[in-house]
Amino acid sequence: MISRLRIFFINNAVAILILLLIAVALPVAKLPAKFLAQEILLRLGRDTFLVLALLLPIMAGMGLNFGMVLGAMAGQLGLMFITDWGVVGIPGLLLAMILSLPISVLLGWLCGAIMNRAKGREMVTGFILAFFMNGIYMMVVLYAMGSLIPIFNPEMLLSRGYGIRNVVGLEGVRQAFDNFIPLRIHGLKVPVFSYLLIAAGAAFLVWFRRTKLGQDMRAVGQDRAVAAAAGIPVDRTRILAIIISTVLAGLGQVIFLQNMGTINSISSHEQIGMFSIAALLIGGASVTRATIPNVIIGVILFHMMFLVSPMAGKNLIGSGMLGEYFRQFVSYGVIALALVLYEWKRVSQENESRASLRREAVAGTPKPAGGGAA
Secondary structure, three states: OHHHHHHHHHHOHHHHHHHHHHHHHHHHHOOOHHHHHHHHHHHHHHHHHHHHOOHHHHHOOOOOOHHHHHHHHHHHHHHHHHHHHOOOHHHHHHHHHHHHHHHHHHHHHHHHHHHHOOOOOHHHHHHHHHHHHHHHHHHHHHHHEOOOEOOOOHHHEOOOOOOEOOEEEOOOOOOHHHHHOOOEEOOEEOOHHHHHHHHHHHHHHHHHHOOHHHHHHHHHHHOHHHHHHOOOOHHHHHHHHHHHHHHHHHHHHHHHHHHHOEEEOOOOOOOHHHHHHHHHHHOOOOOOOOOHHHHHHHHHHHHHHHHHHHHHHHHHHOOOHHHHHHHHHHHHHHHHHHHHHHHHHHHHHHHHHHHHHHHHHHHHOOOOOOOOOO
C-alpha cells in the first residue's frame, strides 16, 4: 500500500504541488467565484487546442515539442495576411488557418528533419531551433513584409514604409469563434464553437492513434530499433509526427489570438511553447506519456494558478508583481521538475533492472559439488 502511494505521488508530483499552491493562494486572492469560472471557461477555449498539439510527438518518443513555436509563427502570419486583405469574421479566421497550413508543413518538415539528426536530444534541439527560426521570422515581419511581400494596409506598417507594427489589431475577427454560437449559462459566457473545434481536434487525435500511421508512431516511441526491424520507416514517421504537431499548433494559435483580439507581432508566439508544455505537465503528463485528460486538467490548473497568484501576491505584500514573477517561476519550474523526475525514474528503473538480472544470475548459478580432502 505504501509503495503504491509512493508511486502515485512520484507520478503526479507536479500536479499535486500546483494543487497545494492553488489551495493556499485561493483564499488569499479573494477572487469572486463567478469571475474565476468565467475566466477558466474562456481560457479553456482559448488555450486547449495548442496543448493538444503536443501529444503526437510524445507518442512518437520525441518528448516535449518545443518546436511547436514554429507553428505559432505560421498561424500569426496567416492572421496578418487576412487583416491586410480585410477578410473578417469566420471566413477570415478559416482563411488564416488555410494560409498557415503550407507554412506549418514546411516548418514542421524542417524541424522533424533536424530532430532526426539529433535523436535522443529532440527537446533541446526543438528549443534552440525555435530561437533560430524566431530570427528568420523577425526578418520576414520587420523587413520583408511591406518591401518584398506587399502589404496594402498602411496602418499595419511602420512609419518607414515597411515592417509590421508591434501591435496589430484583429477587430475584424476578434472573438469570431467565441461568439459564433452564443450561449450563456447562469450569466457565464461559454465559447461553444471554440469548444467544438477543440473536440474536433481531440477526436482527430483519438482516431489517428488507431490508424496504421498512429500505430507506427506508437511503436517508434516504444523502441526505435524494434520498429525499424519490423519494417517501419522510423525517420519518416517521426517527421510526420512533428509536421502534424506543427500544423495543429498553427491552428491553435489562430484560435488563441482571435480570443485575445490583437497580435503582438514581435512576441505573441515566443511563450506559447513554454506555457503549453507547462500546462500539459501540470495535468499529470510526462515526457513519455500524455493523454487528452492531462491536457484539460493541465489547462484548468495552470490558468487557475495564473489567475490567483497576482491577487494573492498583492493581498499578501501589496504588490501584484510578485504573482507575475511567480507565474514565470512556475512555468519554467514545472518543466525542470518534470524532466528531473523523468530522468530519476529512468535511472531508477535501469538500476532495478540490473539488480534483478544479477539476482537471477546468482539464483541460476549451479552450486559446486562437495568433496572430502584426499
